[in-house]
Amino acid sequence: MDKRIARMTGCGPNRREFGAGLLGFGVTMALSHPLSAQAAWPKGGTLKLVVPFPPAGATDVIGRVVAEKLTGLWGAQIVVENKGGAGGNIGTDTVAKAAPDGNTMLIVSVGMATNPFLYKALSYDPVRDFAPVSLLCLVPNIMIVPPNHPAATVADFVRLAREKPGTFTFGSSGIGTSVHLSGELFQKLTGVKMVHVPYRGTAEAKNDLIAGRLDCIFDNITAALPQARGGQVKALGITTARRSKLAPDLAPVNDTVPGFDVSSWFAVFVPAKTPASIVEKMNADIKTALADAAVAEKLGKLGAEIVGSTPGELAAFLKGESDKWGSLIKEIGVSAG
Numbered sequence: 294m295d296k297r298i299a300r301m302t303g304c305g306p307n308r309r310e311f312g313a314g315l316l317g318f319g320v321t322m323a324l325s326h327p328l329s330a331q332a333a334w335p336k337g338g339t340l341k342l343v344v345p346f347p348p349a350g351a352t353d354v355i356g357r358v359v360a361e362k363l364t365g366l367w368g369a370q371i372v373v374e375n376k377g378g379a380g381g382n383i384g385t386d387t388v389a390k391a392a393p394d395g396n397t398m399l400i401v402s403v404g405m406a407t408n409p410f411l412y413k414a415l416s417y418d419p420v421r422d423f424a425p426v427s428l429l430c431l432v433p434n435i436m437i438v439p440p441n442h443p444a445a446t447v448a449d450f451v452r453l454a455r456e457k458p459g460t461f462t463f464g465s466s467g468i469g470t471s472v473h474l475s476g477e478l479f480q481k482l483t484g485v486k487m488v489h490v491p492y493r494g495t496a497e498a499k500n501d502l503i504a505g506r507l508d509c510i511f512d513n514i515t516a517a518l519p520q521a522r523g524g525q526v527k528a529l530g531i532t533t534a535r536r537s538k539l540a541p542d543l544a545p546v547n548d549t550v551p552g553f554d555v556s557s558w559f560a561v562f563v564p565a566k567t568p569a570s571i572v573e574k575m576n577a578d579i580k581t582a583l584a585d586a587a588v589a590e591k592l593g594k595l596g597a598e599i600v601g602s603t604p605g606e607l608a609a610f611l612k613g614e615s616d617k618w619g620s621l622i623k624e625i626g627v628s629a630g
């Protein structure tokens with residue numbers, strides 16, 4: 294079992310670190326609350342789930358799947374509001390400044406950990422201005438190459454790239470995305486030198502990959518796996534540290550490149566100072582939603598591995614992601630603005 298997932302689901306041995314991480318994020322959760330305190334929320338009406346990206350992306354789709362189930366559980370309408378722009382910073386800032394009454398939630402991804410290092414100045418602080426609720430799911434990436442590429446394995450790719458340093462290229466959906474950082478981490482851990490080619494989206498990048506104008510992309514499994522199965526691209530490995538049940542035939546890149554472990558992830562946060570009783574109820578009901586068979590089926594079709602976590606586990610997870618990507622971003626010196 295992936296150590297990160299084991300820890301988040303309570304299977305790992307280091308339970309104490311979650312409490313430490315939770316306190317480090319400025320969130321104190323009581324061990325229990327009167328039932329009446331939790332039952333007082335929600336009070337009906339309309340709640341808001343902010344997606345800091347345009348419609349139809351993974352964050353938006355996953356958010357809508359979960360929101361639909363929570364609407365039924367809570368008896369309150371949840372309006373999904375897309376506020377894209379600036380790498381997710383505009384929508385995230387909106388929630389940071391919202392009233393801490395449980396009526397405004399945020400679904401966010403890797404940018405919560407990477408944006409403080411990619412942008413010179415943020416109008417919010419991911420730690421100080423938010424209370425973690427639950428990690429929803431992980432979505433692995435797949436290392437893909439053109440169908441006629443001479444590399445048949447990750448080891449082949451590394452050997453060929455070393456033979457021609459600086460000539461291999463990797464595409465991404467933009468600076469600082471998990472697709473981009475996957476390639477940067479691959480270079481760091483293997484010592485190969487490749488040229489990064491950023492695009493506005495992975496669809497454009499894959500058009501050039503299929504045509505042989507790029508050597509590889511660490512693409513999201515949702516889109517890449519069907520294309521690999523159909524022969525449009527060649528899959529060399531999956532980016533999670535261990536094999537995924539979504540593609541059990543794909544060996545992890547980590548088998549060849551020790552320490553390589555990358556996933557896109559999606560989590561719910563609320564404004565800081567939201568009452569602990571509300572956060573606890575949100576967390577419990579989100580876990581109920583994720584356990585629903587229909588929700589699991591919909592997320593599974595997106596290539597998502599359901600997690601569900603406590604607020605403290607999400608806090609510790611965010612810190613780990615921030616430490617990992619922050620050090621890499623500083624080392625390679627990339628900036629998004």
